[in-house]
Amino acid sequence: MRKYTIRRIFMAVVTLLVVACLTFILMNAIPGNPWLSEKAPSQATIDALNAKYGLDQPVPVQMVKYLGNILHGDFGTSIKMQKNRAVLSIIMEMFPVSAKIGSIALLWAVLVGVPLGCLAAFKRGTWVDSLLRIVCTLGISMPGFVVATILLHTLCGGISGVKVFPALFDGSAKSYVLPCLALGFYPMCYLSRQTRTAMLDSINQEYIKTAKAKGLKNNKIIFKHALRNALIPVITYLGPQIAFTLCGGLVVERVFSIPGLGRYFIQSIQNRDYPVIMGTTIFLATFIIIMNLVVDLCYKLVDPRINLSNGGH
Secondary structure, eight states, X not given: OHHHHHHHHHHHHXXXXXXXXXXXHHHHHSSSOTTOSSSXXXXXXXXXXXXXXXXXXXXXXXXXXXXXXXXXXXXXXXXXXXXXXXXXXXXXXXHHHHHHHHHHHHHHHHHHHHHHHHHHHHTTTSHHHHHHHHHHHHHHHSXXXXXXXXXXXXXXXXXXXXXXXXXXXOSSHHHHHHHHHHHHHHHHHHHHHHHHHHHHHHHTSHHHHXXXXXXXXXXXXXXXXXXXXXXXXXXXXXXXXXXXXXXXXXXXXXXXXXXXXXXXXXXXXXXXXXXXXXXXXXXXXXHXXXXXXXXXXXXXXXXXXXXXXXXXX
């Protein structure tokens, strides 16, 4: 386990380095600069701003300096959206809002999606299975902004006399409901389909047939024996999905005007605030790497037969 952990940490560092370099290069390859707007400043002003923030230097020099600063925990300061404010401070302010909404969305997605997948597998071939498959297919097919728009239209005054929830996020308990529903709908449908497929595979295994022959109740067979092995692909999906959801549903936050990290990330791209773009990208990549490591460790908890030192076999 120690060798495995050390190897994963080394791979994580290399991955973050590659992500940082690629993001930096691609970001600077886009035509334009942060100072362009409707009222463009003079060339002298642009040159002064570039010199102030080090943007007048060659891209390789900028990248080396930036990577060196990261090693010291310095992600730079915002150059446009919140001028001279530390990027790490901005992320720490925005992330809790996104994390709270993402946590609630994932919680209901797992609590609803996994049981529905088990139900669909157990009722295979019935109208219940068909209905659940139709709903899940629709949920996977619809983009997040479509789900959010439908919820806004039907429950926020789009239909005359029906205004149950506020259209814009204001921090109240009610304003969390629709964003969490919209953000968790896709993971719920995907988890349900994955659980159904994995459960059908587990149900046809010999140990399940043996359990049935022994006279065990269906509930015990499903939740104690079959579901435990069926959770492995579910856990695989949840790893990166947790990172993406907790760091902010980019489109959902935009639709509901949520002051979270996802919405701010989109704004930083539109405004070409390079340090904020870099800091947010590296933060998300780090979170994904951590969650993938957690997923691998959860494999061992779910199935003790998995040997992580041999690549998970």
